[in-house]
Amino acid sequence: MLSKRIIPCLDVRDGRTTKGIKFRNNVDIGDPVAMARLYYEAGADELVFYDITASSDRRNIMIDVVRRVAAEILIPFSVGGGIRNLNDMRDVLLAGAEKVSVNSAAILDPALITAGAQAFGSQCIVLGMDVKRVAPSLTTPSGYEMVIHGGRTPMGIDALWWAQEAVRLGAGEICLNSIDADGTQAGYELTLTRMISEAVPIPVIASGGAGAPEHLHQVLTQGRADAALIASMVHYGAYTIKGIKDYLAQRRIPVRLVW
């Protein structure tokens, strides 16, 4: 049976992670390569890196990070943030990432999904979705709207429609982030996750709101998610990946327990 994936997410700015790991003193807490190694050994099923570097002339720093991470870990990882065209995708994939995640650029230019899928295969192309709850309307009948720029810019595009459209265009996986739940540590947005996951044939990674193992249990059962993204709950040492997986396994969620 396919295991549900537990995926730590690292935000990287100018080659440094913006949240460090605090539970081990012997690790440079800001070094994404050291953190990747640590999470790989701790049982992460996959890793996600978001490049939040502001200026595009420093992009090569991220490529160097990707190259060094790829030399350290033997599990898949994806890279998102600032992927604007095929060249950006190619740079990241050739540096050793398994997948690229496109978000704003795909909304502004949906053809980018198809071009990426044709050039590198659908399995490489993750659609990142930042979604905000709104009152249902003609433009957003599902009650969920696509937003970009970290939630500041509403796009007037329905989230459910966009997820299905992205599948049609060739996306191989969806990383679904709730702007409302993000950073709250109060649990994932279950209604949204279930709605999207049931509407698309491809895997859905739930993101935003994880604060305790029970939140992962909820989103992997009620939310129908295939994978769960976690950040603060492991970065600050409140939980370990092993602890989370043991909790889920005890509740009959299939997870990878031997690594």
Next chain:
Amino acid sequence: MIVIIDYQAGNLTSVVRSLKALGVEGTVTQNPAVVAQATRVIFPGVGAAGKAMATLRELGLDQALRRSLERGIPILGICLGAQIILEHSEENDTAGLGLLPGRTLALPRAEGLKIPHMGWNRVRFLRDHRVFKGLPEGAEYYFVHSYYPAPAEATMVLGVTDHGIEFPSAIGWRNLVATQFHPEKSGRFGLQILENFLAWDGSDAE
């Protein structure tokens, strides 16, 4: 010389890096003359069967692979490389290399079952084989695929995996072994498989 066959079907970076982690330098090539010099061949690949077969023929790599099989050197197929070694693929209704008898079939769709089959899953090994030695109970391997290899002979199925149906995830015959999963992305157990492959003399399952 360990040759990794490049037929423009996906990213070979992780295969090269995994070999490097084992202290081995792989030679990535599109050249049949280089394949003819190989002592071991790795045949990876992701993407669509139709385009892959067209590229293999165009480059003359179809014949190079057949000769490698006949020479008896150890060959490892990975993912798409485990599929197009068969006679036919349902994907794009394509003729395969025919190194093994059998067909590549689509994973059946079912309510609540995600296709592609993407992520970690177990393999239940049915036969002892030197390439799959030393792997613990409960070990999982990384998959990403929508089709699976179905060899004609039951003895060619070395291991099976469950995703809606139980499908062959490790197959082999004589000096050829192939995995539907990606050993190069499957942590230390995947690395163990690659290390076993590098030590294997190409003799058939025990």
